[in-house]
Amino acid sequence: MQAGTAGAPSDDALLTADAVSLAFGGVKALTEVGFTVRRGELFSIIGPNGAGKTSMVNCISGRYSPTAGRILYKGRDITRLKPSARAELGLGRTFQNLALFAHMSVLDNIMVGRHHLLKNNVLTGALWWLGGARQEELSHRRAVEEIIDFLEIQHVRRALAGTLSYGLRKRVELARAIALRPDLILLDEPMAGMNLEEKEDMARFIVDLNAEWGMTVIMIEHDMGVVMDISHRVMVLDFGRKIAEGEPEAVLADPHVRRAYLGEVDEEAAA
Numbered sequence: 001m002q003a004g005t006a007g008a009p010s011d012d013a014l015l016t017a018d019a020v021s022l023a024f025g026g027v028k029a030l031t032e033v034g035f036t037v038r039r040g041e042l043f044s045i046i047g048p049n050g051a052g053k054t055s056m057v058n059c060i061s062g063r064y065s066p067t068a069g070r071i072l073y074k075g076r077d078i079t080r081l082k083p084s085a086r087a088e089l090g091l092g093r094t095f096q097n098l099a100l101f102a103h104m105s106v107l108d109n110i111m112v113g114r115h116h117l118l119k120n121n122v123l124t125g126a127l128w129w130l131g132g133a134r135q136e137e138l139s140h141r142r143a144v145e146e147i148i149d150f151l152e153i154q155h156v157r158r159a160l161a162g163t164l165s166y167g168l169r170k171r172v173e174l175a176r177a178i179a180l181r182p183d184l185i186l187l188d189e190p191m192a193g194m195n196l197e198e199k200e201d202m203a204r205f206i207v208d209l210n211a212e213w214g215m216t217v218i219m220i221e222h223d224m225g226v227v228m229d230i231s232h233r234v235m236v237l238d239f240g241r242k243i244a245e246g247e248p249e250a251v252l253a254d255p256h257v258r259r260a261y262l263g264e265v266d267e268e269a270a271a
């Protein structure tokens, strides 16, 4: 596939970025970036600082609106949909910086993630006594408990989020993002700032989410070891343009990628 143009989505395409461009005034954050993520894939976006990775993820989640191009999700053009409407279609995300409620318990932080699924409101409040709301609440609790077990955070379920170690807070953030059981989860630097053990744990959870829960994953991550280890396919951005896309080994061997990356590494080493 040529850099810049997405191929026709195959039958199992879940998300397609079609020639997406984004500009902030004179700054071109993205220039005609195109790619397709298939259902069930673990797809990573890498690239040097300022390459446009977060901009791309923000265009997918709806936080930014592309200057040109389209985002297709489940075959539908979602380019102009609000983030909340995208979430309802099964698109979830985490943020580069933690976005937890520090004074709320882990359990409540995750419950917030399911909040908009609560269908009962004031009008149906009378039905509470007939058990409708209660049933719903119970099923939410069960779903949240399953996530707590999966991410191995039972021991801190009652703790205030703000009192947890950084690695655990990142895990709770992931828990909240998957509380709605999205079909596609966007992970923005899920291992940033973690120590080796925390990274290994997080990598295992991401792999299990993908393999066992069937969640499609689009991940931005700077740790090349982890990216190359767990991704099915990798896309490389540089100065807002796609310079490579493919299986990890092929991408690593690509001369454009080596120049973009090794150049950066050499500069860092020399600094």
Ligand SMILES: Nc1ncnc2c1ncn2[C@@H]1O[C@H](COP(=O)(O)OP(=O)(O)OP(=O)(O)O)[C@@H](O)[C@H]1O
Pocket (backbone or CB within 6 Å): 024, 027, 028, 029, 047, 048, 049, 050, 051, 052, 053, 054, 055, 056
């Ligand atoms: N809200 C904004 N306003 C103006 N310029 C922005 C904004 N967001 C991003 N940019 C610019 O767009 C370009 C791409 O930034 P982006 O954050 O998407 O890169 P990135 O690859 O995620 O970088 P990093 O690895 O450092 O997080 C950069 O030149 C950045 O300065």
